[in-house]
Amino acid sequence: MPPRTPIDPEALRPSARIHAASRLDASYLAYAKSIAHGNSDPKLRLEVCRQFVRCGMIGETVAMLATLMDVRDLRGSVTEIMGELRALRRARSEDHLFLPAAGIADAGAKDRGYWVVPADSDTTLIAFAGKAQLLGLSIYFMHSLLGRLNANLIYLFDWSNNFYFGGVSGLGGSVDATVERLRGLCAELKSRRVLCLGQSAGGFGALHYGVKLGADGVMTFSPILLPVTRGKVRERIGNRIGRSLTDADTQLREQIAAAPRAPHIEIVYGTENKADVASARYLADLPMVVEHPLPGVSDHGTIQVTVANNTFGPLLDSFVRASGPGGWRGGDQSLSCDSQ
Template identity: 30%
Template sequence: MTKRTEFRVHWPDIAPQIQALSTDAQLPQAIALLQETLELDAADLRRTDVSHVPDARLVRHVKETERLARLHLRLKEMPAAHQTIRAALAFAAQTGQTVSPWIMLAGLMLERKDTEASAILRDAPELSPIELRHLTQIAVDAGAGAAGEILAHRVLTTQGPTQTFYALLLEARAIHDPDTLLSKIAQDIADGLITRELAPVVRTAARQGAITRAQHAEATALLAQKWPEDAALARRAKALSAPGLELRDDIAPQEQVQQMLDNARRMNPDDAKFETRTRMLERLAASNMYRRVISDPGSAEVAFSPKVEGGDVLLRFAGLAEPGKLHYLDAMAAAAGLNAIYLKDPNRLFFCNGLPSMGGTLDSTIEGLRAKIAEYGEGRKVTVLGSSAGGYAALLYGVLLGADRVISLSGPSTALREVGDTIKDRRVRAILHRLEQHTTPESRDIRLQIERAGYCPQLDLVYGENNRLDRAHAELLADLPQATLHPIKGFDGHNTIAYLTDNGLLLDVLRGDMSGINSVAAART
């Protein structure tokens, strides 16, 4: 009979090795060694009557599991950190041990017990600076907005202002109580919580959907008042509050383009977009225009361009941070001979719940759009376009409407957090939490929709070659025979629609010609 070989972890030998590896450069090795050691220790404990195991050994197992969670958090490996925290809590419960206060709080937040976690935090438990920082990340990731707001505020007031934690504070507020965001930003300015160095965070929050465009404009105006000597802030505040160009709708299409060109030529010649914008409009001015350009639709959820008899149809879905000024895009649609329908989601839910003005559900909005498309006549080809979050909507509605073609510009292909976690996409978490509360999983993943519909249109997926997350989302659909990936060489930005517009490529893309995407040198947008 072969005698069973047992292994017992000797932590005094292992712990120094793990500690030595716990530098930023060697964290993955430290995690691998600690995880393997914990698995061996757990296997040995399962072979033992726990009642005969010294408390010190059980306590050590809990503490080392907590250490593993901290190492995962240092690498921002949030799913692994969550799993490890749950393992520490489960082991402690099974063996009658207690966990550290920060692990207990993390467990509450992972279970979405935001109110309970917030109440404990208001009693100001003793937490180290690193525990405060870890808990803030966990709170925002888990959707515990109230607790996250308390934690982020405490980090900023006790450890000094940083862009990372002011961004987390805004995300937590967007999850907890988005209607109070602007008043709280104003209070932050009055209290000195937000410094001049933190002002760019407000712009980033707008791009990621944590605050609305209106909130962004008002907050930027407040920041510009606080620091009038900051020329960049002043320019941004002016641009955000400026009304759109009032295009005349009683003149010929070519005259409208000339009006746009004259306006562009009044830009500062030193502006980075001056040359590319005027060159693009000069090309349009020389093009045949099939109809007039749309007047500014303002805040309308749905707007229709003037009609081109016999023209194909373009549906355009706005992204979270797009300004809604449609003149440039619609001028190109007019030059391409397209009837355009412009859509904007006031709820900022990736259009997954449809539009309030079209019934307030995804199904009713699809039916409403199908009826509108039918009004253009039989046999019209339908192209669906969107950028960023609008790119996701373009994919979703393109599948459900049975469109001929979808152009997704740096659009995500999923809004399921478990899929996003696999590519380490931590963006728009406030929006994702709202999506989870108000939409179905099927509406939040394009592959699921394609499988359910049994149909996939032609997919043109355009993204910056050097933008890791946009590339990863496109590659999630790369195996579909209908999908063609169009990486823009050398480009690492997310604002792909601005890149195509300013480099004179969007008109060709609307016409179905994708060959020019890599023909010009990429510039950061």
């Protein structure tokens, strides 16, 4: 049996840092208000609109877009954001069921990098935030989407931006220590099926940890894979965590291929983003990998793209169905790659 680790009651509330990463602070909102007029740089206003969309702020986005309607050079971008707003309204129609109540943030343990949301389910989904500490969209907005799943949710944040090689604050200072704590959390949640989800750098984390956890399935959106396997990115991570990374640490393809129980893997990426295509190709011929190329898409933020075109939900539902009926054996050490 996997080790039983009681869930800290405080972990059931997002830490102050998670709360801050998922919202726009007062200074940014003041800045947005200061440029909400026709004499300011329209490109700055457009970027504010994009930030509002990522945080699910419908009314604020509409108000700022109104200042851009007559900017000819930005009509295409404005039309794109309006499409995202329509998707946002659909996705948020039942937000009140899933979003945390005001003041839920835990003022203690400010740097804790995980948040547990039980659902009395035998399926647990572990979501790995990317470099901006988002899943393409703010964690609260994503929770309004993922909350519709019949799954326990564990949100993870990599405050050091080291592709999760430094572990997760509050769960351990290394990959192995964090994996052991995650096994305990999943066991405490009585998980029979464990799934992982991530975008960008979080996609690398989802694959790496998913293999070591013996997860049933891993879904990644535009995962950054190849840059971590060699060169300056790998060297920079090693310098930050205090030890050099080896091929055995970073070569996910070999780890997945050698795993006694490799997860079902799905990769979503835009066909016009060369870096994302290359990372997808790195895993493409493995038998457990399913690709979802998005024709004509160059955007790295493919979660946001699929939410906007109303395909995120169907993709996620299909992934959950394809990842098996359960039977997770996270306590069996032989199921995790010994790459660390």
